[in-house]
Amino acid sequence: MHKVPLEDLIVRQEDMPFFSRKLLEKHQLELLNTQLKRAKAVSPFYKYYPDKVASLEELSTLPFITAQELRENYSKLCLSSLEELTRVRTEYTSGTVGAPKKMAYSDYDSARTTEFFANGLAELIFPGDKVIICFPYTDSLSLGGLIGEAVRRIGAVPLLPGHDRSYGEFLDIIRENEANVYLGPPVLLLSLLRLQPDTTLKRALVSGDHCSETVLSFCEEILGSKLFPHYGLRESGLGGAYTCTAHAGMHIRENDMICEIIDETGSPLPDGDWGELVITTIGLEAMPLFRYRTGDFARILEGTCPCGSEVKRLEVMGRISKNAVMGHYEDILFGFDNIIDFHISDNSVILSVRDNDSELMSAVQKHLRGFDVKMITAKLTDRPMYTGKRRIL
Numbered sequence: 001m002h003k004v005p006l007e008d009l010i011v012r013q014e015d016m017p018f019f020s021r022k023l024l025e026k027h028q029l030e031l032l033n034t035q036l037k038r039a040k041a042v043s044p045f046y047k048y049y050p051d052k053v054a055s056l057e058e059l060s061t062l063p064f065i066t067a068q069e070l071r072e073n074y075s076k077l078c079l080s081s082l083e084e085l086t087r088v089r090t091e092y093t094s095g096t097v098g099a100p101k102k103m104a105y106s107d108y109d110s111a112r113t114t115e116f117f118a119n120g121l122a123e124l125i126f127p128g129d130k131v132i133i134c135f136p137y138t139d140s141l142s143l144g145g146l147i148g149e150a151v152r153r154i155g156a157v158p159l160l161p162g163h164d165r166s167y168g169e170f171l172d173i174i175r176e177n178e179a180n181v182y183l184g185p186p187v188l189l190l191s192l193l194r195l196q197p198d199t200t201l202k203r204a205l206v207s208g209d210h211c212s213e214t215v216l217s218f219c220e221e222i223l224g225s226k227l228f229p230h231y232g233l234r235e236s237g238l239g240g241a242y243t244c245t246a247h248a249g250m251h252i253r254e255n256d257m258i259c260e261i262i263d264e265t266g267s268p269l270p271d272g273d274w275g276e277l278v279i280t281t282i283g284l285e286a287m288p289l290f291r292y293r294t295g296d297f298a299r300i301l302e303g304t305c306p307c308g309s310e311v312k313r314l315e316v317m318g319r320i321s322k323n324a325v326m327g328h329y330e331d332i333l334f335g336f337d338n339i340i341d342f343h344i345s346d347n348s349v350i351l352s353v354r355d356n357d358s359e360l361m362s363a364v365q366k367h368l369r370g371f372d373v374k375m376i377t378a379k380l381t382d383r384p385m386y387t388g389k390r391r392i393l
Contacts, residue, residue: 003308004244009119010255010311013112021310028258029056031282038079039288045076049290059258059280060268065292067101070235074102080286103234106286110141113239116253117150120242121183124203124228127155130177132201134170134184135208137162143238147183156181163188164387167340168380171196186211186219186227187330188384191340193222194354195378205230205242209389210318212330218337231316235292237284241314246306249313256283259314260291261300271312272302276320295320319389326390332367336360340378343385345393348372352385 007019014027033053039046053059070077078085088104105113125131131151137144137160148158161173163184170192173179178200182189186206193199201223206216207230216227226247232240236257241250252259260268261275269275277298281288297320301313318327326344333342333351338360341352349371353360356377365373 001245001307004246004251004305004311005119005122006242006244006251006253006311007309009115013115014255019310024254024310025056027255028282029053031255032056032059032258032280035282035288036290039290042079043076045073046290056258059291060260062291064266064278065289067293067295070103070289070292071101074104077289078104078287080104080106085286101234104286105141105237105284108285109237110146112256112283113237114146114150114153116239116242116256117147118153120228120230120239121147121150121205122154123242123244124205125151125154125156125181129154129156129181130159130179131156131181131183132159132161132170132174132177132179134161134163134182134188136164146238164383166381166383167191167195167378171380174200181205183207185209185384186215186229187334187341187386187390190215190219190334191352191378191384193219194337194340195380197222204228207232210316210327212327212334214331214334218334231314233294233296235289235294236279236281240279244305244307244309248306249301249315251305251309251311252300252314253283254311257281259298259300259312261298262293271300274299274317277314277316319391326392329392330390333364336364339364341385344371348374350385351375352378352382354378 011019016023036049037051040049040051085104085106088102133144133147135144136142139145144160148160151158159173159177159179180200180202182201182204185208189204189206203225204223205228211229220226228243229250230242231250232238239253241252243250258280260278262278263269263275277294277296279292279294280290296316297318298314298316304310305313329344333339338354339351343350349368353375356375361375
């Protein structure tokens with residue numbers, strides 16, 4: 001096992017003499033104060049913020065930024081001019097009311113994210129690998145495009161089908177190109193492996209949604225290798241934290257992002273305790289956010305990683321809402337290896353299965369009392385039942 005290469009990336013990006021927690025935290029405070037001063041001078045949204053804090057602990061005295069405030073104040077929260085922006089990501093969801101949620105990035109932001117992706121992907125991708133990237137792809141600055149560039153820097157070959165294809169199309173691309181690495185959502189990976197267990201895939205990074213224990217264990221059993229979970233969101237600049245070869249939590253992009261965990265009252269929690277993840281993006285140029293409430297249930301792991309790194313590590317369990325129980329249903333339903341996918345609402349469940357049999361229906365209904373359960377036979381022409389985050393509608 002080797003030490004996570006993220007330390008070397010942080011040293012190089014921040015021009016530090018060497019890596020240590022003391023030096024990193026000193027640098028975090030400098031970056032935080034630089035961003036505070038800049039935000040206060042440029043944005044009316046931040047006019048009541050201080051232009052500096054005396055310590056990282058004082059970060060907790062700043063107000064939170066919510067998803068609703070982000071929707072309503074995009075133009076005030078963006079600190080760069082239109083000429084300096086290279087991409088604006090707009091998120092529409094089934095729950096969006098009024099303005100959508102937007103995030104803006106500069107060339108600098110995209111370059112930093114690509115470097116972070118390449119650094120993390122090097123833990124499981126090697127020169128010559130064929131890598132299928134099942135994330136949204138429209139152009140070089142989309143999520144898939146940035147990951148594709150990171151894969152090329154490693155010397156591997158990116159395959160970019162995007163995220164909205166049929167199972168058969170994904171499987172054809174894997175087979176025809178002899179892809180041996182998968183990057184994409186965890187349930188899509190499980191569906192593909194169950195439809196075609198004799199795959200050429202050997203390793204996988206999963207991101208974009210919570211990976212339940214059942215999904216993780218079945219994927220690892222078929223692949224014969226451990227999964228590498230990754231955490232990122234639009235508000236963090238897409239990249240946020242990645243798993244090293246120790247597989248003991250995800251190392252945080254600490255020179256670009258400060259993480260806090262808070263309880264239901266908004267009070268900070270110590271490392272090791274579960275609560276809501278709050279991020280402050282000290283490394284973003286176009287649109288840094290101070291104490292943004294992600295709505296994700298998470299904890300910061302205590303101590304040093306088994307790999308030897310002092311870079312802090314994150315565990316994320318999913319959304320803090322009724323959708324947090326989606327992982328509960330995934331653990332139950334994907335425990336039946338005949339199930340390819342499922343779609344769930346408050347009162348109904350649609351199961352996509354390899355073989356439609358009465359014994360499976362009877363077994364499933366014992367766990368889904370109160371739901372109207374429908375079973376359909378999966379076809380290669382089917383598309384995944386969710387193309388975004390899995391949620392109970």
